[in-house]
Amino acid sequence: MPQIVFVQPDGGRQTLATAGEPTVMHLAIRHDVAGLPAECGGQLVCATCMVDVAAEWVARVGPPGEDERDMIEDTLGQVPEGRRLCCRITVTEALDGLVLHVPPVQG
Numbered sequence: 001m002p003q004i005v006f007v008q009p010d011g012g013r014q015t016l017a018t019a020g021e022p023t024v025m026h027l028a029i030r031h032d033v034a035g036l037p038a039e040c041g042g043q044l045v046c047a048t049c050m051v052d053v054a055a056e057w058v059a060r061v062g063p064p065g066e067d068e069r070d071m072i073e074d075t076l077g078q079v080p081e082g083r084r085l086c087c088r089i090t091v092t093e094a095l096d097g098l099v100l101h102v103p104p105v106q107g
């Protein structure tokens with residue numbers, strides 16, 4: 001099972017093994033990762049599941065989808081490089097070792 005690394009704004013790191021979670025958000029919720037309340041539970045209406053994909057992973061994770069991009073832009077007024085809603089990042093074996101930075105503030 002792939003492992004995902006969450007990095008907090010203070011540099012704290014958690015490496016979490018997935019166990020069948022469909023998305024990164026589900027993994028974060030199961031482990032109560034700080035700074036990722038994901039208030040809507042993945043319904044794409046809250047923008048409180050934002051992460052910054054580490055630069056070396058951006059190409060592999062891919063860009064946000066259209067609705068996701070719109071929500072990020074509506075929330076932040078821009079779409080920073082690597083910014084994603086983790087309820088829209090599907091867990092796959094290809095993402096083993098993925099590093100995600102939790103932003104200091106959610107939407």
Ligand code: FES
Pocket residue numbers: 025038039040041042043044045046047048049085086087088
């Ligand atoms: S959990 Fe609400 S938009 Fe992702």
